[in-house]
Amino acid sequence: MTERIRLHKFLAASGVASRRAAEKMIADGKVKVNGNVITTVGFSINPLADKIEVNGKIIQPKGSRQYYLLYKTAGTLTSVKDPHGRQTVIDLLPFKDVFPVGRLDLDTEGLLLLTDDGDLAYRLTHPRFKVKKKYLVLVKGKPGEEKLALLRSGIKLEEGFVSPALVQLLSTHGNKSSLHLTIHEGKKRQIKRMFAVIGHPVIFLKRIGYAFLTLQDLKPGEYRALTRAEVLRLKKMVGLKC
Ligand code: URA
Secondary structure (H helix, E strand, C coil): CCCCEEHHHHHHHCCCCCHHHHHHHHHCCCEEECCEECCCCCCEECCCCCCEEECCEECCCCCCCCEEEEEECCCCECCCCCCCCCCEHHHHCCCCCCEECCCCCCCCEEEEEEECCHHHHHHHHCHHHCCCEEEEEEEECCCCHHHHHHHHHCCEECCEECCCCEEEEEEEECCEEEEEEEECCCCCCHHHHHHHHCCCCEEEEEEEEECCEECCCCCCCCEEECCHHHHHHHHHHCCCCC
8 A cells, every 4th residue: 555645744755845834835826736736735645656746846755765667658668768759668657767677678568667776676687586577478370389398498599598488378369379478587679589589470569567566457658656565575575675
């Protein structure tokens, strides 16, 4: 459960003003929550998920780390900025001071974590910690058991062998098959290259799981803040003190 907090308390705790002055700012219509002017002094917010602005400036909770789970859309870049002005994953979030944990290709959609917690991001993406990432993969043709066995035993890419994957063929329709694939590494275009090696090019790729996290009922482009319990569980998984 994410904790809710009164707007004026949040503003005071974030160093914007004293509680009394913050109450006045709210009453004067200077504060927006998710783009709407709020003049109710007792209004309560979710400091991790709501976008709070005072006179047009976004206010961050003081001293706290940010952790988001985003449903990245295909066509959105996994980077903080793009010199060519294309949409990045940061453009889908209200808070800008975070960075993506690992990356998904431009045409890959699905679960992406973003944070400003460098220690956690480093460990989640380091193969040593074996954090599992689960994908829904649509490929050309129907990979036979011997091809799936290659993925399960760890096939060779240009840079060497990748770790064994968990693979499950879900269905075949026409000349396409869908599979679930779970890996813990994050080499560049790893899944596309793995399926290319076995002769079944990837047509569609979506990340559906990251450690114990799933997209649940998020729609493409939507995000949510991780709960405190989820952050603690992730930290514990990679040996970080909570
Ligand atoms: N593997 C890929 O090939 N692409 C991704 O975006 C993620 C994993």
